[in-house]
Every structure is written in C-alpha cells, then in structure tokens.
Amino acid sequence: MNNNQNNHVIHVTNLSKHFGDNEVLKKINFDVDRGDVIAIIGSSGSGKSTLLRCLIDLEQADGGTIMIKDRKLVDEGVQAPQKEKTAIIADMGMVFQHFNLFPNLTVRENLELTPKLRHVGTDEEIEARMEYYLDKVGMSHRADAKPSTLSGGEKQRVAIARALMMQPEILLFDEPTSALDPELTGEVLKVMEQLASEHMTMVVVTHEMGFARQAASKVLFMNDGIILEEGTPDDIFNHPKEERTKAFLSSIDR
Amino acid sequence: MDFHYIITLTVPLLQGTVVTLAIFAITLVISVPLGFLVTLGLNSKNGLIKGFCETYVYILRGTPLLLQILFVYFGLPLIPWIGKYLTFSRFASACIAFVLNYSAYFGEIFRGGLLAIDPGQYEAAKVLGLTRYETMTRVIIPQMIRVCLPSVANETITLLKDTALVTVIGVTEMLHYAKTEVNRDGTPFPFVIAAVLYLIINFFLTWIFKYLEKRYEQ
Numbered sequence: 001m002n003n004n005q006n007n008h009v010i011h012v013t014n015l016s017k018h019f020g021d022n023e024v025l026k027k028i029n030f031d032v033d034r035g036d037v038i039a040i041i042g043s044s045g046s047g048k049s050t051l052l053r054c055l056i057d058l059e060q061a062d063g064g065t066i067m068i069k070d071r072k073l074v075d076e077g078v079q080a081p082q083k084e085k086t087a088i089i090a091d092m093g094m095v096f097q098h099f100n101l102f103p104n105l106t107v108r109e110n111l112e113l114t115p116k117l118r119h120v121g122t123d124e125e126i127e128a129r130m131e132y133y134l135d136k137v138g139m140s141h142r143a144d145a146k147p148s149t150l151s152g153g154e155k156q157r158v159a160i161a162r163a164l165m166m167q168p169e170i171l172l173f174d175e176p177t178s179a180l181d182p183e184l185t186g187e188v189l190k191v192m193e194q195l196a197s198e199h200m201t202m203v204v205v206t207h208e209m210g211f212a213r214q215a216a217s218k219v220l221f222m223n224d225g226i227i228l229e230e231g232t233p234d235d236i237f238n239h240p241k242e243e244r245t246k247a248f249l250s251s252i253d254r
Numbered sequence: 255m256d257f258h259y260i261i262t263l264t265v266p267l268l269q270g271t272v273v274t275l276a277i278f279a280i281t282l283v284i285s286v287p288l289g290f291l292v293t294l295g296l297n298s299k300n301g302l303i304k305g306f307c308e309t310y311v312y313i314l315r316g317t318p319l320l321l322q323i324l325f326v327y328f329g330l331p332l333i334p335w336i337g338k339y340l341t342f343s344r345f346a347s348a349c350i351a352f353v354l355n356y357s358a359y360f361g362e363i364f365r366g367g368l369l370a371i372d373p374g375q376y377e378a379a380k381v382l383g384l385t386r387y388e389t390m391t392r393v394i395i396p397q398m399i400r401v402c403l404p405s406v407a408n409e410t411i412t413l414l415k416d417t418a419l420v421t422v423i424g425v426t427e428m429l430h431y432a433k434t435e436v437n438r439d440g441t442p443f444p445f446v447i448a449a450v451l452y453l454i455i456n457f458f459l460t461w462i463f464k465y466l467e468k469r470y471e472q
C-alpha cells in the first residue's frame with residue numbers, strides 16, 4: 001500500500017469540502033498515476049470543479065488528505081503552510097473554462113511572464129521555450145497579438161501554452177471547451193489529445209464525451225459530491241453499472 | 255483695445271497660471287498614490303483601517319471642497335493646543351485641502367476599477383505562481399488603470415477648474431489676477447483671457463489622456 005502510493009502523482013483520500021452547510025465533496029478517494037489522462041464527468045453541481053480546484057489550492061479542502069507527488073498539500077484536513085503550498089502547486093498547471101489570459105499583455109508576454117520573473121533561464125532560452133510551446137499549439141503567428149483579438153479557440157490554445165511554460169508535471173483542465181463555439185472545440189481538443197499522446201499527466205473535467213472516450217485512460221463519474229463510478233472509457237461508456245451513470249450518459253448528446 | 259494692452263493684461267495672468275499649475279500638479283502627484291492607498295484601505299480585512307478609510311471618504315466627498323479649503327487655512331490654526339502646529343501658508347493650505355479631497359475621490363475611482371477585474375485573473379496569476387505583489391503590479395493594476403482612466407481624466411479636468419476656488423484664501427493663482435484686473439480696469443476682458451488659458455491647459459490634458467487611453471488599450 002505504502003509502496004504503491006509512491007507511484008501516484010496525485011493521491012487523494014477522504015477529501016471533503018463544505019460551502020457553509022452545503023457538503024460539496026463527500027470523502028472522495030482517487031489516485032492519478034504518471035501519464036494518466038483522467039476525465040471527470042458528471043452533471044452540473046456534482047462537485048467536479050470544486051474537486052479540481054482543491055487540488056491546486058484555489059479552494060481549500062476542509063477534510064482528508066491531498067498528496068501531490070510526495071508532498072502533502074492537505075494533511076487530514078490541515079492545510080500545509082502557504083509557502084509549502086506554493087511550492088507544491090508549482091508542479092501543476094491549470095487551464096480554465098474562460099481562459100483567464102491577461103488582457104493587458106500580448107500572447108508572448110502572457111507566456112513569458114512567470115518564467116522571466118522566476119529567472120528559469122536566459123531571455124533567449126525563455127524566448128525559445130515560448131516559441132516552442134506556441135508552435136506546439138499552432139499559435140506562433142500570433143505571438144504579438146493582444147488576447148482580445150483572438151478567437152475563443154485561439155485563446156484557449158494560448159492558455160494551454162502558457163500553462164506549459166513552467167513545465168508542470170500535471171495539467172488540470174476545467175471544461176476547457178465549454179465556453180467555445182462548437183466549431184472551435186476541435187482545435188483545442190486536438191492540442192489536448194496531442195499532449196495526452198505525449199504522456200502528459202492530465203486531469204480533465206469535461207462534457208466532451210468524444211474526448212473522454214478517445215484520450216482518457218480513466219473516467220470518473222461524479223454525482224452529488226462522490227465518485228459514483230470509475231473505470232476505463234469502455235467500462236463507463238459501454239458497460240456502465242450504476243443507474244445514475246446510465247441516466248447521465250443517456251441525457252447528454254453523444 | 256490694442257495688442258500692447260492685451261499683453262499687459264495677460265502677463266500677470268500667466269504668473270497666476272504658474273501657481274494654478276503648481277497646485278494642480280502637486281495635488282495630482284500626491285493624491286493619485288494616496289488614493290491608491292485609500293483603495294487598499296477600503297479593501298482591508300482590518301476593520302479599523304477599513305472603517306477609517308470609509309469615514310475619510312465619506313467626510314471628504316460629503317462636504318464642499320470650498321469648506322475644506324477654508325477649514326484647513328482658517329480652521330486648523332484655531333484648534334486648541336495643537337492649532338499652532340497646524341498653521342500653514344495660503345499655498346500650502348490650498349495644496350493640503352486639495353490632496354485630502356482628491357485622494358478620497360481617487361480612492362473611490364480606483365475601488366471601482368478593482369471591482370471591475372475578473373476574479374479569474376487572480377486565479378490564473380496564483381496557479382502560474384505569481385506572488386501577490388507581482389499579481390498586483392503586473393496583472394491587476396495595469397487593467398485597473400485602463401478601467402479607471404476615463405474617470406481619472408474627468409476628475410483631473412475638474413481639479414484644474416477647482417483650483418480657482420483657492421482665491422477665497424487669497425492664493426494668487428490665475429483667477430485672482432483676472433479678478434483684480436477686472437476690478438481695476440472695469441473691463442470683462444481679463445475673464446475671457448483666463449477662460450482661454452483654462453481651455454488651453456485642458457486641451458493638453460485631454461490630449462495626454464487620449465494618449466494614455468491608447469497606450470492601455472487591450
């Protein structure tokens with residue numbers, strides 16, 4: 001058991017979270033291994049975003065333990081000191097539904113901001129890294145654009161490149177395509193599939209069942225603050241065991 | 255009315271313009287940063303600081319600027335015991351009253367600008383590993399400036415015009431000379447010259463703010 005634990009990059013036990021009297025996460029347990037692509041699905045309000053946000057300290061869990069690699073972000077409901085948390089979440093990147101690019105900065109400046117502040121290399125090295133990741137998401141030609149001039153799909157691809165700049169080991173996505181026009185989701189999903197094929201560790205909250213089926217190594221179905229069912233895409237999509245899972249899958253457009 | 259006469263009328267007014275611009279510039283340079291501190295105070299988690307700043311803004315915005323000017327110059331020295339330490343020259347009194355008043359207004363403007371910023375910006379900054387200070391200086395304040403610029407431009411133009419109020423405590427700014435000349439010569443023309451001078455300064459102010467708005471465009 002202890003031995004096994006060391007292979008997990010994320011190890012969550014009995015995670016709980018309340019907003020006032022509302023118990024949003026009810027003793028959640030799950031693990032993520034290196035190279036896993038976890039898709040989290042479930043109906044609105046089931047706690048998917050809250051779970052993801054607890055992992056990167058945007059919400060503070062009030063019970064249970066969250067281990068990121070070998071360090072405890074939360075230990076039996078006790079938060080690590082802020083400095084420690086900052087160091088722990090530096091191993092992760094996050095992509096938001098609404099992109100959250102910095103509108104006062106160009107695409108290039110969005111990518112280079114943290115690396116330059118942290119002096120992760122010379123300006124030339126950071127520039128090269130910026131070009132590498134922009135190229136990866138197919139946005140090199142817009143390096144000097146302001147975010148307001150980009151389409152939603154382009155913004156999200158830039159946001160992914162920005163999240164990669166500090167070379168995190170784990171990427172978290174919260175409905176990365178939900179704010180996009182349907183015809184723009186493909187270009188973002190393609191980038192994500194590319195990352196998955198390169199064995200990037202990813203946790204993706206999504207309503208894109210096509211992506212979950214194709215790219216996920218494991219699918220978690222959340223319902224009312226718990227992980228009701230988990231398994232391979234084949235398990236979940238073709239042989240769901242729980243009634244709620246079946247109901248959810250038939251309710252959405254596949 | 256010959257050209258020479260216009261010049262003799264204008265020269266003292268230009269002298270007054272220097273004083274007008276001095277009050278204007280001193281107020282702006284001090285009250286913008288002070289206004290930002292007021293904003294931080296208004297958002298403070300410390301109830302004492304927050305309450306102090308709220309009261310400050312309430313009083314300074316809720317009473318006439320003219321009263322505040324009179325109070326600083328005539329009122330403060332009359333306070334028992336400490337009055338003698340609060341006695342300032344006409345010019346200094348004018349600047350103090352303006353700085354106090356405009357810091358309150360700028361504080362409110364910046365508070366509005368801060369509210370306009372998407373909470374997602376703080377979240378993105380946090381997960382990217384920016385410190386709080388870096389988040390403010392690199393992300394939040396530049397966006398706040400953009401939001402606030404139109405109101406700050408308005409307030410700045412109002413400030414320029416408000417400087418005329420200090421004639422009541424005998425500061426020899428532009429309008430002071432215009433009034434003197436009107437009384438002396440029995441002609442309204444000095445008022446016209448004063449109006450033109452205000453308009454010229456405002457022309458430059460408008461131009462500067464247009465430039466800034468362009469620069470902070472997103």
Ligand SMILES: Nc1ncnc2c1ncn2[C@@H]1O[C@H](COP(=O)(O)OP(=O)(O)OP(=O)(O)O)[C@@H](O)[C@H]1O
Nearest residue numbers: 019022024042043044045046047048049050051175
């Ligand atoms: N900051 C908050 N304060 C209070 N309640 C919150 C907060 N954030 C979320 N909640 C509540 O927690 C519950 C779970 O919300 P969460 O956003 O995690 O759901 P979700 O599964 O991501 O839903 P969706 O698919 O709509 O994004 C909801 O009942 C929501 O109202």
Ligand SMILES: [Mg+2]
Nearest residue numbers: 048049050175
């Ligand atoms: Mg959500």
